[in-house]
Amino acid sequence: MTSPTTPKPTETVFRPEIQGLRALALTLVAAYHFWFGKVSGGVDVFLLISAFLMTGSFARKLERGEPVFVSAILSYWVRTFTRIVPLAAVTVMLVLAGTWIFLPQPRWNGIMDEAVATIFYRNNWWNIQNLTDYYAADSSEASPLRHFWSLSMQGQIFILWPLVFAGCWVLVRYLRLPVRPLLLTVFGIIFAVSLAYSVGLTGSDQQAAYFTTYARLWEFALGSLVAVALPFISAPRWLRLVMGWVGVVAIISCALVLDVEGRFPGFYALWPTLAAAFVMVGGNTHSVFGADRFLSHPALLWLAHYSYGLYLVHWPLLVFYLYTANLEKAGFWAGIALFAVSLGVSYLLTRLIETPIREWRWLNAAAYRGVAFVALVSCVVTGVVGAWSQHNHRVSEQLLARAELDNPGAQIFDVTYTYRGAENPGNLPLSVQRFDDRPLIDTRCDIAVSESYGLDSNNCHQIYTPEDEATQTVIAVGNSHMEQWIDNLHALAQQYHWNLRFLQYNDCYMFEPSANTGDPGCNKWIGPAKAFIDGEAPDAVVTVGTVSVRENAGEYLPSELEGYIQHVQAQGIELVALRDNPRFWVPHADCETRTDSLCEYDSELAASENPLQPLAEQYDNFSTVDMTDVICPEQKCPSTVGNVYTYRDDSHLTKTFTDSAHSIFSTRLLAALGMGASHL
Numbered sequence: 001m002t003s004p005t006t007p008k009p010t011e012t013v014f015r016p017e018i019q020g021l022r023a024l025a026l027t028l029v030a031a032y033h034f035w036f037g038k039v040s041g042g043v044d045v046f047l048l049i050s051a052f053l054m055t056g057s058f059a060r061k062l063e064r065g066e067p068v069f070v071s072a073i074l075s076y077w078v079r080t081f082t083r084i085v086p087l088a089a090v091t092v093m094l095v096l097a098g099t100w101i102f103l104p105q106p107r108w109n110g111i112m113d114e115a116v117a118t119i120f121y122r123n124n125w126w127n128i129q130n131l132t133d134y135y136a137a138d139s140s141e142a143s144p145l146r147h148f149w150s151l152s153m154q155g156q157i158f159i160l161w162p163l164v165f166a167g168c169w170v171l172v173r174y175l176r177l178p179v180r181p182l183l184l185t186v187f188g189i190i191f192a193v194s195l196a197y198s199v200g201l202t203g204s205d206q207q208a209a210y211f212t213t214y215a216r217l218w219e220f221a222l223g224s225l226v227a228v229a230l231p232f233i234s235a236p237r238w239l240r241l242v243m244g245w246v247g248v249v250a251i252i253s254c255a256l257v258l259d260v261e262g263r264f265p266g267f268y269a270l271w272p273t274l275a276a277a278f279v280m281v282g283g284n285t286h287s288v289f290g291a292d293r294f295l296s297h298p299a300l301l302w303l304a305h306y307s308y309g310l311y312l313v314h315w316p317l318l319v320f321y322l323y324t325a326n327l328e329k330a331g332f333w334a335g336i337a338l339f340a341v342s343l344g345v346s347y348l349l350t351r352l353i354e355t356p357i358r359e360w361r362w363l364n365a366a367a368y369r370g371v372a373f374v375a376l377v378s379c380v381v382t383g384v385v386g387a388w389s390q391h392n393h394r395v396s397e398q399l400l401a402r403a404e405l406d407n408p409g410a411q412i413f414d415v416t417y418t419y420r421g422a423e424n425p426g427n428l429p430l431s432v433q434r435f436d437d438r439p440l441i442d443t444r445c446d447i448a449v450s451e452s453y454g455l456d457s458n459n460c461h462q463i464y465t466p467e468d469e470a471t472q473t474v475i476a477v478g479n480s481h482m483e484q485w486i487d488n489l490h491a492l493a494q495q496y497h498w499n500l501r502f503l504q505y506n507d508c509y510m511f512e513p514s515a516n517t518g519d520p521g522c523n524k525w526i527g528p529a530k531a532f533i534d535g536e537a538p539d540a541v542v543t544v545g546t547v548s549v550r551e552n553a554g555e556y557l558p559s560e561l562e563g564y565i566q567h568v569q570a571q572g573i574e575l576v577a578l579r580d581n582p583r584f585w586v587p588h589a590d591c592e593t594r595t596d597s598l599c600e601y602d603s604e605l606a607a608s609e610n611p612l613q614p615l616a617e618q619y620d621n622f623s624t625v626d627m628t629d630v631i632c633p634e635q636k637c638p639s640t641v642g643n644v645y646t647y648r649d650d651s652h653l654t655k656t657f658t659d660s661a662h663s664i665f666s667t668r669l670l671a672a673l674g675m676g677a678s679h680l
Helices: 016-036 042-063 070-102 105-119 123-129 148-175 179-204 206-211 217-232 237-257 267-282 291-295 298-305 307-325 332-358 367-401 409-413 447-452 486-496 520-536 561-569 588-595 613-618 655-660 662-672
Strands: 460-464 472-478 498-504 540-544 574-578 600-602 622-625 636-638
Touching (some): 016 042, 016 267, 016 291, 042 148, 042 267, 070 105, 070 148, 070 307, 070 332, 070 367, 105 123, 105 588, 123 148, 148 179, 148 217, 179 206, 217 267, 237 267, 409 655, 409 662, 486 498, 486 655, 486 662, 561 613, 613 622, 622 662
Parallel strands (some): 472 540
Antiparallel strands (some): 460 498, 600 636
């Protein structure tokens, strides 16, 4: 039974309150980004609405007996992507221009790579692969393309959902199954399976859950379920009035009430999506007091027309502003200005690009023209990125051709060294390649061996295995600050025939549990890593022995280090601890961008004695290697040493620099192992 105010299943009726709901949702997204630096839950509403509108259209086609197969699907794809891709491509191009103008060069490569992922609607998967932290506190450090994760997911659904409808059309046509019960069953299954997966993954790996399409399918499925069931829902007017306002208030208050950042998607995302469903079911109440009257206000409908562009441009404008102003969050007045500018840019892009393309009769006259147009637009973006990358590669090759003369790095500390390079050479690595200048480790320990200790093979690397019998077994263990020296250890292993392995878990401190509270996976790794070391009984273990903190706060000794020294001493294992390198609040590259010159930082760590030394004097099996005087000569930490960039970000050294310091590192490590200069 249908209510008097609800259309029959085959009717198409414009729902202005749905348009207003979309405007409200995307405005909340922008507002929360500008003023609160938080996630609002508005994106979840946006995703649900897109599925609701699409499902309503296809369901009516099925009920009218229209074929929903190859021709209809291709027509839908062409029509949809011809509408959404051009504006997205223009935004990506503007972001690339802004990146070149405003952001430091070490961030360029990542953004260029993300731009290609974005234009092919796989930005969310790119974020998973690159371990993006969506909730990072400092939005100025975020990618200006990060918000495209939801649009990429929406694009994937625009491809997947029509295929689902095509399968349903086959069942309807050949098995004579009723349309809406079939659709309710199909989308009900998708909803249940995806929600269960989302809840489980959110509990174990929230960052991946936030970006993965599989954990969000249920939000689209819920929108589809509402669209399918809505024509047959009968509710009294007073109840629909209540539902409408409950939905609006719940959407607005979502981020104020819920821990969106800590618990989404999972069960918590039911709050904004069910709230949106309430508004949809509430529908047109024909009441001056209805939420639908508020959502149908001309101002919201006007805003809805430009909401897609608003979503596209608001985030990159915020990132560029915050970086340029050196702020973590925008203030009240800055937020108002950013919102106004975003809306203005959205208005121009919509009027000058989206609307003319949508109304272009020649383009819409044939499907192949739409396909060619979308392909051309995508190729423009990839072509710009490719040309930019090739330019950087050519410049890098030119520098590398003279690197032996012009870029000695830490070799300048050799008393016999004399510089014979150019007077004003460029620095290596090329600044645009600086962030990615790190060791590449693609080997794995024997899976059976590592798993026998409960250690994931992804966290165990077999760095070098000598062809003959190993002179000794060495295990390096630690996080990315150990990783940055791994190529030096590899070279030593090759030279001295060590069996060298590396147990690695980034952002994890084996001897300081208090620093690992935010990553349960880290604490699960520590026990198996220690068990692996005990079981394999190496001759020596190399790790990072101090924990540096952002300047100027120096460093501290891990609370469990001395206990572990005693533990390995009982087993006859030599433990060598590297002193951690200084960390900084502002990366050198950011300072260079803002000052247009190389930068030099003071360092409390560099000005103090190595705190590991007293332990080295106390325990026979423990020794330390300190490279601070090489990284920060004369107690200052410069952008470059010997025309080589020292840091690639705020706390990690470039591979080019650590490679240049190999002879110094080797001498000190061999001395720590008791091998001495005679072995060099």
